[in-house]
Amino acid sequence: MMKTSLKGRYDPDKSNAAASLAFNAGDVKLKASMTEAAIVNGPSLNGLLLSVEKPGSFIVDYDVPKKDFRFQFMNTVSVLDKPLRLNYIHWRGQNRTILDGTLVFDSSNKVSANYAFGSGNCKLKYTYQHGGVRTFEPCYDLSSNSWDFAVSQRVFGDDVFRASYHTSSKVLGLEWCRDSKVNGQFKILASLNLAEEVKMPKLSAESTWNFEM
Template sequence: MDRLKAKATVKLQNLKLKPLDTTPVPLSRRFPFSNLKLRKIKASLKGRYTNDKSTAVVILSVNAGDLKLRSSMTDVTVVKGPSLNGLTLDVEKPDFFITDYDVPKKNFRFQFMNSVRVADKPLKLTYIHSRRDNRTVVDGSLAFDSANKLSTNYMLGTRNYMLKYSYMHKGVTTLESCYD
């Protein structure tokens, strides 16, 4: 055993090595997607167990510049063997848009959000369209102050319309009147 160690040492001593090249290589040559700055990767696992049923959801989220890339998967995807049931892919730009793709249903869902000022009060508008369900919803919310808020919801092509007024009394009790 000692003889083997000695031979290995001798061979390493006789080996001629070139000096290391210390010139910096541009990041774009080392990694092809180096211009995409991934700021933060988040993963979460949520589960619930009751006597008759248990569920689990895994969410992987990556911040890529202004966008958030998210993938979620339910326990159905892995319990009965690999499948695409329960797999959803999302692209989001916070406070601007969300695009969801439900892989097993092959359904796209688009949501666009915007905020404008009306009489110096914030009006938040949301437009949601689900392609496979052929459903379009428009939401609006106008906050008069921290205690008074008016919101509306309408599903195009149907008679589903909702108008709601919320009043928060002394920051504790909320009173809502709604027309549906």
């Protein structure tokens, strides 16, 4: 089975588009993604990304124009009879490494940590889901000694409203997302920087269509 995805994004400063083509080859999935940079100004390799993925095990991305690799390895181990999901991500060209882990206590509670080697940036996040429709996500950034807060609410099955606030940057974000198997995904985002003297919201919209062949 082959899957195709088309994605467009619009905001007042810059609009862009992307497309991807993926198909299964035994236990692995092969994927090619490109942005509008590969088409604008004539066919080129700009914006072309090639990927090989074994679900639940690894992902290898190759950025063709940058000639750079990104490696991601996933694994799940048991800690006190609770699943701990681990992700190890490394960018070869940037020499950047991130370790991400999520400990799932039950269907409603989980704790995750994200650590960037070299920079020492570390974030701790607690996720609580109430009734399967409302999610609370407080996050503490150890490097900046600041908190981020987010709350989301699912309505009408396919719609999710999300509000977030970053205390370090004083940015308030609002998001409405509709994810439908028939019509694809549509998202509207708004952000407001409360630290700016002239408080003007920034708006953007994203739309994604998925096809199976």
